[in-house]
Amino acid sequence: MSERWVLGVDIGGTNLGVGAVPYVGSGVGALRSCPTNPQRGPDAAVEDIARMAAAVVAEVADAAEAAAEEAPRFVGVGIGCPGPLDLKDGRIISTPNLGWGGYPIRDRISDAVGLSASLDNDANCATYGEWWRGAAKGSRTVVGVTLGTGIGGGLIADGKLVRGASGSAGEIGHMTIDVNGRRCACGNYGCLEAYASGPNIAARAREGLEAGYRSILPDLVDGDLDRITAATVYDALVRGDDYAREVMTETAKMLGAGLANLVNVFNPEIIVVVGGVTRAGGHLFEPLRAEIRRRAFRSAVDACSIVPGALPDTAGVIGAAGVFISEAAA
């Protein structure tokens, strides 16, 4: 194995992850995660990250010793964090899901783990991870889509992350696809995220049930519709529920309209979709691909693969480390 390593840190709304990523090779040498607790504040999160980082470093060192290999050398830490971020100053500008606005996350983590650090948007890191060592390896023009509590994205052109004028490129979840459509948490109307994020899939399912659609969904949550999540919809679908299938097909249609926009505008070789919703597999990807084909230019559709990510639990950690390495090399 490589003797040089980078720590990757993935700060999510649900979990904090820390992994050891080799300069050369693949995968992670060690991985730790713990629940994110936004209320405890960012300093507590930095403590958790430092504790997990120490454990990860020790595990890799032990493994090297056991294998009689050279001692690992950790050269830096790459951080992926929800934004918007001030990349130059390494600060969080605001994070709707965490509420840690203004916090100098890059330098605090750098100090806590004793390594120089890089910072980028979480969706950029996941996209970079899938491009560097995952499903989009070898492609030059890539769109990454993260489907979760929100919908994020990353763009790679000619093998480089597109960051834009203020570091916020890739906010694909807030493309308007329905100009007079559903209100989005961002304040806009008809955003892709207002239809296809996890909470909005659940909300749309609830709305249909309240309007009288028949489904096994209420049974799966003991009649408490507020407990319906995107995962519940998926569970109902695999049990053969027609209404749940309809909700997923509609999700795929809206997501397809959004991704067709990216196919037309960016003409990517590959779109990598990551996140829990991809568990739906063919139930999502088949209608999704069909909708993209209906909407986008044929030559651009023919040039583009639409695939699930290859690093379901580690794209963010691996990508954050990859961004550190690419910046160190620049």
Added chain:
Amino acid sequence: MSERWVLGVDIGGTNLGVGAVPYVGSGVGALRSCPTNPQRGPDAAVEDIARMAAAVVAEVADAAEAAAEEAPRFVGVGIGCPGPLDLKDGRIISTPNLGWGGYPIRDRISDAVGLSASLDNDANCATYGEWWRGAAKGSRTVVGVTLGTGIGGGLIADGKLVRGASGSAGEIGHMTIDVNGRRCACGNYGCLEAYASGPNIAARAREGLEAGYRSILPDLVDGDLDRITAATVYDALVRGDDYAREVMTETAKMLGAGLANLVNVFNPEIIVVVGGVTRAGGHLFEPLRAEIRRRAFRSAVDACSIVPGALPDTAGVIGAAGVFISEAAA
């Protein structure tokens, strides 16, 4: 003036343009244009281009001689053409407005003018021209928008045109902004172009008149509504017609939704809007900027200027020449 020059060729649905573009400096040394006649076929267009190229070269030579400067040296010809194009083979794949599918336009023009040639999409060339020597000079992340019979676009990231996997990046006119909206000529529903291209502005104006809106528009076309164009709507607007103003405001709103998508996805420093519709000036740009601000992320909107092009008649010619130079240097 520079002794080295490049010919720029702008193939449009309405006009063919040829200009002499200096390696160093600005503007064009000489410019010719003639109407495009798609029915006469592409060979006739190449003849027209060769004839205009000879006139342009002679004019620049005469001017240099008159000024007792070194004789100009033409090192190549850059061609901008509607697509989709096969950039590698220098062929038109298909052109809805011209109907010259399969034609090897790059090599035919190269042979006819006796210079090595480059080929790129017309909207990419216009964007490149505005970036190289126009309104977007000095910016690193740029979106160009061409508003005309169709709506096209070009993307520049880190000072380079984004071409995508099959050379068709920048087809921003066919972003879905209204998922169940107006049918577009491309077959999709709710494309930006279905609302904000010249012919669709006119069509929307006609539809309102047929539905009973009162306006001076019918008087401007002697009652023949089929004669209404986007320019007629603009003329009515400057004469104080409320309905024409409403049509233009609605156009700006739909265009704003589309450009807000690009602000969120690409986070450009500048969006340069070129084409006849920009004649509407503040009547277009004020509601356009307001709509973008309503829809896109604040930090990205704050980082982005939205401006009309600085090279209204020559962006395509200058940009085509600039693309040649950039490829020759690569």
